[in-house]
Amino acid sequence: xxxxxxxxxxxxxxxxxxxxxxxxxxxxxxxxxxxxxxxxxxxxxxxxxxxxxxxxxxxxxxxxxxxxxxxxxxxxxxxxxxxxxxxxxxxxxxxxxxxxxxxxxxxxxxxxxxxxxxxxxxxxxxxxxxxxxxxxxxxxxxxxxxxxxxxxxxxxxxxxxxxxxxxxxxxxxxxxxxxxxxxxxxxxxxxxxxxxxxxxxxxxxxxxxxxxxxxxxxxxxxxxxxxxxxxxxxxxxxxxxxxxxxxxxxxxxxxxxxxxxxxxxxxxxxxxxxxxxxxxxxx
Numbered sequence: 001x002x003x004x005x006x007x008x009x010x011x012x013x014x015x016x017x018x019x020x021x022x023x024x025x026x027x028x029x030x031x032x033x034x035x036x037x038x039x040x041x042x043x044x045x046x047x048x049x050x051x052x053x054x055x056x057x058x059x060x061x062x063x064x065x066x067x068x069x070x071x072x073x074x075x076x077x078x079x080x081x082x083x084x085x086x087x088x089x090x091x092x093x094x095x096x097x098x099x100x101x102x103x104x105x106x107x108x109x110x111x112x113x114x115x116x117x118x119x120x121x122x123x124x125x126x127x128x129x130x131x132x133x134x135x136x137x138x139x140x141x142x143x144x145x146x147x148x149x150x151x152x153x154x155x156x157x158x159x160x161x162x163x164x165x166x167x168x169x170x171x172x173x174x175x176x177x178x179x180x181x182x183x184x185x186x187x188x189x190x191x192x193x194x195x196x197x198x199x200x201x202x203x204x205x206x207x208x209x210x211x212x213x214x215x216x217x218x219x220x221x222x223x224x225x226x227x228x229x230x231x232x233x234x235x236x237x238x239x240x241x242x243x244x245x246x247x248x249x250x251x252x253x254x255x256x257x258x259x260x261x262x263x264x265x266x267x268x269x270x271x272x273x274x275x276x277x278x279x280x281x282x283x
Contacts, residue, residue, distance in 0.1 A: 014082060014083050015083070016083075017079050017082060017083030018083035018084060018085065019083075020032055021076075021079060021080055021083055033142070035072075036073075036076060037139075037142060039069050039072055039073055039076075040135055040136075040138050040139065042065065042069050043066070043069050043070075043073075043102070043132065043135050044135055044136055044172070046062050046065060046066050046069075047132045047133060047135070047176060047192075048192045049062055050062065051179055051183070051191050051192040051195075052191050052192070052193075066106055067106065067110070070103055070106040070107070073099065073102075073103055074103055074107075076099075077096070077099050077100065077103060080096065080099075081096070095137070095138060095140075095141050098134050098135070098137050098138065099138065101131040101134060102131055102132050102134055102135045102138075104128070104131070105128045105129040105131060105132060106132075108128065127180075129180075130176060130177055130180045132176075133172060133173045133175075133176030133177060134173060136168070136169050136172045136173065137169055137173075139165050139169070140162065140165060140166070140169070143158055143161050143162045143165060163233070163237060166232050166233065167233060170199075170203065170225070170228055170229055170232060170233070171196060171199045171200060171203070172196075174199045174203075174221065174224070174225040174228070175192060175195040175196040175198070175199045176192065176195070177221055178195045178198065178199065178213070178218060178221050178222070178225070179191075179192055179194070179195035181215060181217045181218050181221060182195075182213060182214065182215060182218045183195075185214055185215055186211070186213070186214050186215075186218070188210065188211045188212075189211060194211060197211070198211040199225060202222060202225060202226065203225065203226065203229040254269040254272065254274050255274060256269065256272050256274035257269060257272040257274065259272070
């Protein structure tokens with residue numbers, strides 16, 4: 001009894017932070033996950049809302065909300081690195097890098113309030129703020145294990161969700177980048193909605209031609225958009241098909257060749273012919 005109490009007392013703050021940041025079963029873990037998910041949605045919403053004609057008061061309100069949101073995301077970013085058992089590995093993790101890239105633009109504006117007076121710095125910072133669109137990639141982290149949405153779901157459903165998020169991610173990121181590159185020189189591109197429409201039409205190969213890139217950078221983005229769609233979407237779809245195939249099989253490991261999935265009515269391994277164990281009703 002005393003040894004168990006000693007083990008509980010030895011749990012450090014760093015270990016507790018690491019546990020609750022990856023936990024989705026306990027109440028604190030669920031609250032943290034829901035809160036971080038909400039902050040990501042909020043940041044994506046602000047990114048989109050700023051592309052529409054809004055009043056100065058609304059713009060100021062969105063900026064204040066963004067500052068508060070980034071404040072909590074900075075805490076989460078630092079806590080994730082601090083609580084990690086391997087901080088260097090976590091720092092160079094793709095999700096951690098994306099977190100940093102999406103946080104830095106807002107911090108830069110706060111640290112350089114007079115940046116608008118310097119045209120060069122203003123243009124650099126404006127390009128830098130495009131990285132906020134990459135915040136949507138963070139949603140893939142919530143589907144990295146079967147405990148997504150705080151309960152156990154099948155791998156098949158999880159991969160379907162990942163496919164949907166991947167498609168939305170491609171549309172969102174490419175739309176955001178395309179808008180910020182083209183909106184000042186393209187008369188047909190006025191809002192994020194216009195850019196999103198263009199992305200959907202382009203990636204689905206419909207190509208109405210009512211919106212076309214007019215800059216060299218815009219054309220390059222379209223090329224990257226198409227290439228990413230060709231690579232990522234079929235890859236995610238193949239994972240779903242593979243899992244669907246496995247659902248029609250029984251998971252029984254062949255003692256001879258190690259084949260793991262067999263037809264439900266199979267009595268022998270189709271790879272090596274070894275007799276495999278099958279359990280039927282009534283056995």
